Amino acid sequence: MKRVTILALEHVMGTSVMGPMDIFCQAGFTWNCIFGRTPAPLFEVSIVTLGGEPVTSFNGAQIRPHLAAEAVAATDLILVSSFASFDTLACADRAGEWLRSHHDRGTVIGAICLGSFLLAATGLLDGKTATTHWGFVEHFRERFPRVMLRPDKLITDEGDLLCSGACHSYIDLSLHLIERFCGPEIALECSKTILHDRCRDTQKPYAVHRFRKDHNDQRILEIQYQLEENCGAHYDIELLAREHGMSRRSFERRFKTATGEPPLLYLQRLRVETAKHLLESDPQSFNEITCRVGYEDSSFFRKLFRKHTGLSPQDYRRKFRRA
Secondary structure (H helix, E strand, O other), X not given: OEEEEEEOOOOEOXXXXXXXXXXXXXXXXXXXXXXXXXXOOOEEEEEEEOOOOXXXXXXXXXXXXXXXXXXXXXXXXXXXXXXXXXXXXXXXXXXXXXXXXXXXXXXXXXXXXXXXXXXXXXXXXXXXXXXXXXXXXXXXHHHOOOOEEOOOEOEEEOOOEEEEOOHHHHHHHHHXXXXXXXXXXXXXXXXXXOOOOOOOOEOOOOXXXXXXXXXXXXXXXXXXXXXXXXXXXXXXXXXXXXXXXXXXXXXXXXXXXXHOOOHHHHHHHHHHHHHHHHHHHOOOXXXXXXXXXXXXXXXXXXXXXXXXXXXXXXXXXXXXXXX
16 A cells, blocks of 8 residues: 655645545545445555644635644655645745655655645756746746746656646646656546546646736837737738837847737737637637637637647537636
8 A cells, every 4th residue: 555645734725635535545445336336445545744733724624734744754646736826835845845855755745736836946957847827927937937837738757757837737736746656557447536637737728828018118019018918910920029129039028028928929819819808708610710719721820829828610610608
């Protein structure tokens, strides 16, 4: 029986503690019960906190641990749960020392959602790939520039260090690890038991691109608002720069410095986000939407849309259309 240890911190997202616990505990149990076989649990799961005291979750419920993290002598897997406040990172030094000591002993460590921030703070992810919640990508990059962040990935796996995307990706990470420890057949049984589609591998369809406006370049900010108000217009970058009293080279440099993206990519992303919104809420055909956002070739824009979202327009509409 493999030992799994789940680290719960203050302001923890309760599902990132209890969810993985339930999935690992039902492995070898629920499937056997369904088919009249003797239950044979495959994992022994413990919840730990720093110091062994209860912690208060994001929703206000208390989570009581089985023991203190420092009392764990050995474990096969540690899962770092997600949390709702970056104040939680105040414990990074203490938690990091504990995580590094177990990593040195060969323990596999997985981080769920914002738990990747705590794992990155240990330095263990330096020079390695990681992922995190799509909404906090820039914050992660600013804090941990040595980590090779892959925000498009639902799960990153460096062998002994794994990360997953937003909070409910704990399901994908748990099943991924069950396959690691017990094989694909058991993982498939678990996915069927909990009715989870295992084909997910990217956060792209769920991510909403965040257009940076937290800069002090008022001229660039004016241009951003201009593009947003009429993203379907035809834009000549050279003329746009002149309209705002800049050379093209100066405009492109200032725009990328302020927003983090060159103007053409920014406009491209803006048009894709607009198309996503229309597919969610408007009955227009994709050809009509293509024209509305400034493209003439729907085949070209369809490829562009898939590149940014990971889905075809038809699949995106089917998945996210509002009732």
